[in-house]
Structure formats: C-alpha cells, structure tokens
Amino acid sequence: MGKKAIHFGGGNIGRGFVAEFLHTAGYEVVFVDVMDSIINALQTTKSYQVTEVSEGGESTKTITNYRAINSKTHEADVIQEISTADVVTCAVGPNILKFIAPVIAKGIDIRSTPKPLAVIACENAIGATDTLRGFIESHTDSERLKTMGERAQYANSAIDRIVPAQDPNSGLNVRIEKFYEWVVEKTPFGSVGHPDIPAIHWVDHLEPYIERKLFTVNTSHATAAYYGRYAGKKTIAEAMRDSYIRGVVRDVLKETASLIVDKHEIEAQEQQEYVETIIARISNPYLEDSVERVGRAPLRKLSRKERFIGPAAQLAERGMKYDSLLGSVEMALRFQNVDEDEESFGLAKILKENSPADATVQLTGLERSHPLFSAVVKVVDQVQSEAKYVALLPAPLVGDARSHAQPRIC
Numbered sequence: 334m335g336k337k338a339i340h341f342g343g344g345n346i347g348r349g350f351v352a353e354f355l356h357t358a359g360y361e362v363v364f365v366d367v368m369d370s371i372i373n374a375l376q377t378t379k380s381y382q383v384t385e386v387s388e389g390g391e392s393t394k395t396i397t398n399y400r401a402i403n404s405k406t407h408e409a410d411v412i413q414e415i416s417t418a419d420v421v422t423c424a425v426g427p428n429i430l431k432f433i434a435p436v437i438a439k440g441i442d443i444r445s446t447p448k449p450l451a452v453i454a455c456e457n458a459i460g461a462t463d464t465l466r467g468f469i470e471s472h473t474d475s476e477r478l479k480t481m482g483e484r485a486q487y488a489n490s491a492i493d494r495i496v497p498a499q500d501p502n503s504g505l506n507v508r509i510e511k512f513y514e515w516v517v518e519k520t521p522f523g524s525v526g527h528p529d530i531p532a533i534h535w536v537d538h539l540e541p542y543i544e545r546k547l548f549t550v551n552t553s554h555a556t557a558a559y560y561g562r563y564a565g566k567k568t569i570a571e572a573m574r575d576s577y578i579r580g581v582v583r584d585v586l587k588e589t590a591s592l593i594v595d596k597h598e599i600e601a602q603e604q605q606e607y608v609e610t611i612i613a614r615i616s617n618p619y620l621e622d623s624v625e626r627v628g629r630a631p632l633r634k635l636s637r638k639e640r641f642i643g644p645a646a647q648l649a650e651r652g653m654k655y656d657s658l659l660g661s662v663e664m665a666l667r668f669q670n671v672d673e674d675e676e677s678f679g680l681a682k683i684l685k686e687n688s689p690a691d692a693t694v695q696l697t698g699l700e701r702s703h704p705l706f707s708a709v710v711k712v713v714d715q716v717q718s719e720a721k722y723v724a725l726l727p728a729p730l731v732g733d734a735r736s737h738a739q740p741r742i743c
C-alpha cells in the first residue's frame with residue numbers, strides 16, 4: 334500500500350505548502366476540513382495548481398492524488414483514515430488545535446499498524462505539536478496513555494512560506510512565494526526514523542529555528558501590517574514601500590536580531606543576511622498580501638510567547654533594548670473592530686473594560702513583576718486614552734482626530 338497523510342485544514346498553507354510537499358514525497362493526501370466549499374471542491378476535482386510567483390516569473394506545479402473528508406459530517410471516516418495513515422499534519426491555526434484533537438485521539442487509539450503515526454502540527458506557534466499532543470492526551474484513556482508511544486510520535490515544526498489570501502475566483506489554485514522552509518524535530522522519531530519527506534529539514538533542536546522564524550518573519554510582517562493598516566495601506570508590499578514603515582521594520586528587526594544572536598548560536602552576519610532575505614520577501618510586490626490577513630487575530634499575536642511580547646520579554650530580562658517592539662505592540666493594540674476578525678473585537682472590549690494594568694495582564698500574560706510589564710502598561714494606557722478622547726468628541730470631529738492621532742506615522 335502507498336504512503337498516506339491526513340492533513341487537517343485545506344486552507345492556504347494546507348493546499349499551498351504542506352499538501353504540495355507531501356504530494357511530492359509520494360503521499361496520498363486526505364484533506365480534512367469543516368468548510369463545505371473547500372471539501373466539495375476537493376472532492377469534485379482531481380487536481381489543483383500551486384503557482385510560485387517571483388521576479389523571475391511564475392512556475393506552476395499540479396497537485397493530484399488527494400481525497401477530502403468533512404469532519405463535521407463524517408467524523409467516523411476521519412477516524413478510520415487516521416488509524417491506517419503514516420502521517421498526520423495540520424494547518425488550521427493555533428486556536429483550532431483543541432477542536433481537531435478529539436478525532437485524532439480516536440484515530441490513534443484504534444491503530445494496530447506496526448509503525449507509529451507521525452504527528453506534525455504546521456502552525457505559527459512555538460511548540461504547536463506539543464500543544465496538540467496535550468489535547469490529544471486529554472482525550473485518551475489514562476491506561477492507553479502508557480502505550481501511546483507505540484501508536485504515535487509527535488514532532489514540533491517551524492513552517493515558513495508566505496501564502497496570501499487567494500482570489501475567491503481561483504478555486505483551489507494557490508499563488509504563493511517561491512521561498513519555503515519546513516524544519517522539524519527528528520529526535521522524537523528515535524530508532525523508528527522520521528518520515529521520508531525530502532522538503533523537510535530535520536534538526537535535533539528546533540528552538541533556534543522557530544524563534545528565528547517567528548521573531549524575524551512574523552515580527553516584521555505583523556509590524557508592517559499594523560503600522561501599514563494605521564497609515565491606510567492595503568497590502569504589506571505597499572506598507573513596505575513607505576520609507577517610514579520600512580525604517581520601523583528595520584529597527585524592530587535590529588532588536589529581535591540582537592536576541593537571536595545573543596541567545597542562539599547564530600552569527601550576527603548570518604542573522605543579518607536572514608533579515609535582508611525576509612525584508613525582500615515581505616516586500617514582494619507580486620504577493621497581494623493584505624494587512625488584515627497578516628494582522629489577523631491580534632489577541633493571539635499579543636500573547637506571551639508570540640512575535641512581540643515573546644522577544645521583548647526576553648530582551649527586557651537580558652537588559653537589552655526593546656523600544657521598537659513596544660511601538661509594534663502599540664500599533665497592534667489599535668487593530669480593533671476589524672471586519673471578520675473576532676479577536677479584534679475582543680481586543681477592543683478588553684481595552685474598554687479594564688485598567689491599563691489589568692488589560693496588560695489579560696492581553697499579554699506578562700507577570701506584574703516582569704521587567705517588561707510597566708513599559709507595556711504605559712503603551713496600553715496611551716491607546717486607551719486615545720479611545721476615550723475620541724469618544725468624547727462630537728461625531729463630525731472624530732475622523733479629524735483620528736487623522737491627528739498618528740504620532741508614529743509621518
């Protein structure tokens with residue numbers, strides 16, 4: 334029998350990255366999603382195309398050999414597929430891991446194949462597979478947990494490829510950047526050996542890779558998104574063409590680079606080259622990546638281990654500079670009440686209903702005694718005060734006040 338991978342999340346990165354490389358590695362891919370339109374499209378087509386867009390032109394690959402199951406309506410089928418699969422991957426968003434865990438737990442529990450299932454979560458989050466594993470274990474009988482290692486092995490990963498929101502008329506086809514990086518821990522596979530997926534860079538220690546990626550790619554991307562949206566830019570490339578925003582992004586990256594070089598065994602020169610590559614990637618004019626997609630889910634992005642507070646907290650602990658990161662936090666706090674972004678409404682509510690210190694605790698998870706805490710409280714206070722000031726103005730003046738409340742944008 335051929336190799337089989339079950340992939341949760343037939344969205345942008347699912348179709349445009351994970352499935353592409355599983356397909357190239359010879360796996361049949363079974364997509365699992367809850368969105369009827371995606372499942373129907375995957376069930377009624379035999380192929381879709383992934384097109385890399387860059388200065389050098391376009392290059393297209395055709396993806397075939399897939400099936401799709403809707404886990405909302407066909408959970409039992411998903412369980413059966415997992416019981417006989419080689420690999421389970423997911424790209425659903427870190428907040429969704431708890432929802433896909435129960436079905437994965439059931440599939441793992443009924444496995445009788447000699448080789449354990451390889452579980453690799455492909456999310457932008459530190460330790461996403463560990464998080465998924467925690468949820469899977471909480472849905473597994475305690476007696477069965479003792480032998481879990483015979484049925485499943487779990488490896489964390491860092492995944493990097495910019496896949497913007499796609500044209501709604503493009504069906505399943507995906508337009509993406511050429512660059513990609515997929516780094517996965519190899520130690521959890523022990524003597525069984527890791528799955529044979531040539532696109533993966535297997536490493537012993539993932540932390541330097543995931544921190545370098547999250548605190549360079551995603552910190553700069555989100556900084557451009559939040560500053561860009563505030564300045565009325567539509568896309569990240571447009572924001573990066575603004576010399577002020579590009580300068581801010583560079584300042585932020587100087588701070589995260591100082592952490593990466595100080596903490597991990599990465600040479601300053603190597604990190605600088607990485608930074609230049611990332612700046613070129615996020616400035617790519619061929620990717621129509623909206624500031625709303627990149628800024629999405631601000632509560633997640635402002636949380637303790639994430640792209641702003643994560644590096645700023647570690648810099649503060651080391652007595653190093655983090656002021657530019659605070660500017661990004663300030664702009665992220667202004668990403669409120671954005672259409673179709675539930676978290677942006679949650680952010681507005683938290684800021685409205687809490688004192689600066691309480692809002693800081695709720696949003697960032699920072700301990701009140703942490704060396705970064707009081708600096709973030711000041712930024713929260715600043716954004717809350719602006720909202721109160723604008724709320725007091727008569728309606729015709731509100732737009733005017735907003736246009737003046739942009740101290741960091743030239």
Ligand SMILES: NC(=O)c1ccc[n+]([C@@H]2O[C@H](COP(=O)([O-])OP(=O)(O)OC[C@H]3O[C@@H](n4cnc5c(N)ncnc54)[C@H](O)[C@@H]3O)[C@@H](O)[C@H]2O)c1
Pocket residue numbers: 341342343344345346347365366367368371404424425426427429432433455456457492493494495496497
């Ligand atoms: N787009 C990128 O550039 C990129 C790059 C690297 C990593 N990532 C990460 O990949 C993950 C997915 O991002 P995306 O951009 O592909 O998002 P997306 O919204 O395009 O895709 C997410 C998919 O998950 C599906 N889903 C939601 N709940 C589900 C459930 N309970 N079961 C099964 N499927 C479910 C959605 O229907 C959707 O199809 C995120 O963690 C993101 O940070 C994205």
Ligand SMILES: O=P(O)(O)OC[C@@H](O)[C@@H](O)[C@H](O)[C@H](O)CO
Pocket residue numbers: 457492493494495496550551554555626627628629630
């Ligand atoms: O997916 P998020 O919401 O964590 O972050 C938005 C983008 O920064 C992200 O999707 C990047 O495009 C991706 O991480 C590039 O590898």
